Amino acid sequence: xxEYDIIVVGSGPAGSAAATTAARAGLNVAIVxxxxxxxxxxxxxxxxxRSQKAMRAIFGQEVTSDLFVTTDHMRFLSRGRVLADIxxxxxxxxxxxxxxxxxxHGEAVKAGAVPYVGQPITELGNSALxxxxxxxxxxxxxIGADGVNSFIARSLFGKPxxxxxxxxxxxxxxxxxxxxxxxxxxDFDAASWGYGWSFPKRETVTVGVGGINAKNADMKxxxxxxxxxxxxxxxxxxxxxxxxxxxxxRKPGRDNILLAxxxxxxxxxxxxxxxxxxxESGQHAAxxxxxxxxxxxxxxxxxxxxxxxxxxxxxxxQAKMWRMIMFPKATExxxxxxxxxxxxLQMKYLELLAGEAEYADLRGALLRRIPKLxxxxxxxxxxxxxxx
Ligand SMILES: Cc1cc2nc3c(=O)[nH]c(=O)nc-3n(C[C@H](O)[C@H](O)[C@H](O)COP(=O)(O)OP(=O)(O)OC[C@H]3O[C@@H](n4cnc5c(N)ncnc54)[C@H](O)[C@@H]3O)c2cc1C
Numbered sequence: 402x403x404e405y406d407i408i409v410v411g412s413g414p415a416g417s418a419a420a421t422t423a424a425r426a427g428l429n430v431a432i433v434x435x436x437x438x439x440x441x442x443x444x445x446x447x448x449x450x451r452s453q454k455a456m457r458a459i460f461g462q463e464v465t466s467d468l469f470v471t472t473d474h475m476r477f478l479s480r481g482r483v484l485a486d487i488x489x490x491x492x493x494x495x496x497x498x499x500x501x502x503x504x505x506h507g508e509a510v511k512a513g514a515v516p517y518v519g520q521p522i523t524e525l526g527n528s529a530l531x532x533x534x535x536x537x538x539x540x541x542x543x544i545g546a547d548g549v550n551s552f553i554a555r556s557l558f559g560k561p562x563x564x565x566x567x568x569x570x571x572x573x574x575x576x577x578x579x580x581x582x583x584x585x586x587x588d589f590d591a592a593s594w595g596y597g598w599s600f601p602k603r604e605t606v607t608v609g610v611g612g613i614n615a616k617n618a619d620m621k622x623x624x625x626x627x628x629x630x631x632x633x634x635x636x637x638x639x640x641x642x643x644x645x646x647x648x649x650x651r652k653p654g655r656d657n658i659l660l661a662x663x664x665x666x667x668x669x670x671x672x673x674x675x676x677x678x679x680x681e682s683g684q685h686a687a688x689x690x691x692x693x694x695x696x697x698x699x700x701x702x703x704x705x706x707x708x709x710x711x712x713x714x715x716x717x718x719q720a721k722m723w724r725m726i727m728f729p730k731a732t733e734x735x736x737x738x739x740x741x742x743x744x745x746l747q748m749k750y751l752e753l754l755a756g757e758a759e760y761a762d763l764r765g766a767l768l769r770r771i772p773k774l775x776x777x778x779x780x781x782x783x784x785x786x787x788x789x
Pocket of ligand 1: 412416549552642644663664
């Protein structure tokens with residue numbers, strides 16, 4: 402059996418970040434993925450300034466035109482009605498995950514991680530795992546970066562996520578039409594506790610809807626309506642995938658086994674951004690494992706990781722407070738109106754999307770709105786229908 406200091410399972414943004422960090426630190430690293438690269442991954446591919454920063458820090462890569470399209474044109478809607486059309490917003494980038502993830506996986510291998518691709522992990526023991534073809538690999542520490550349906554999370558906790566709180570998204574790649582003006586579109590009302598997106602890439606437009614699964618009785622119907630509204634290709638088959646949407650794992654790991662990215666539930670519960678959080682947590686997981694291995698105490702890896710991953714979890718908690726303005730029926734009208742007026746909320750949302758602001762920076766704006774929102778919630782609860 403071949404033995405590794407660190408085995409990373411999954412070579413998406415989280416796993417490739419972990420493997421690159423660990424291999425560059427000189428450790429003996431394997432990266433396992435059930436897919437061979439390039440492979441598709443259902444995703445809008447919106448890449449924020451936060452993602453850009455993480456990619457630069459971890460992989461030393463910049464946003465380049467072969468992998469990204471950049472735009473500063475954003476449009477926000479409510480069931481097709483334009484709330485705001487902003488041609489000079491802080492810029493965001495768009496990528497196709499097929500190409501982007503292949504680049505990241507290539508970086509991990511270039512850094513020295515040994516790839517085992519094309520077969521899933523089928524068994525996990527205390528210090529060894531088995532691949533489908535029977536290959537056994539030994540590890541001192543293990544990083545589970547195997548996505549939302551994580552085998553590693555299931556092995557640790559019995560299930561990969563909570564079905565009551567998980568998000569779900571549907572998407573198509575619709576051919577880009579000549580009249581497409583390249584604006585990134587977000588429709589706040591295409592799904593409950595979620596949104597619809599239309600993200601133009603070079604040849605296609607990624608069109609999708611997503612939100613908390615339990616709050617959307619018929620996501621397919623939401624998607625059909627959104628495809629219709631955006632005049633997208635009606636003949637494309639919808640593809641669906643779960644995505645964590647605020648319900649991260651309070652304890653993402655145990656002893657020498659750490660979870661990163663979607664496997665740890667780390668996705669922004671408002672914007673659905675997961676790429677940046679995956680890269681950041683993958684890097685932190687590797688740093689924690691490196692520290693534990695240097696001290697020759699692999700079982701303490703989780704102890705180190707818990708501290709490093711806390712700020713990401715805290716930012717998700719802060720986003721969940723903002724979500725209480727945007728998503729519940731009682732307050733959504735307030736948010737839409739404020740957004741339409743071009744209030745500071747609009748700018749803050751744009752800065753968040755672009756990765757130029759963090760939820761912690763917005764605490765003051767939230768506190769200022771609490772009295773008005775509290776009154777609205779109370780009226781809603783009492784069924785009061787007077788002027789708003
Ligand atoms: C519809 C949708 C739209 C989204 N849009 C955006 C967006 O626009 N911007 C954004 O930032 N985020 C978006 N996200 C979230 C983002 O896609 C994820 O948060 C991100 O991909 C998480 O990265 P990861 O590395 O943790 O997992 P993944 O990218 O899912 O990678 C996991 C890897 O593990 C491998 N794997 C799985 N199981 C096994 C196994 N048993 N054995 C071996 N390998 C295994 C898989 O093949 C895969 O390569 C979206 C998600 C969805 C579902």
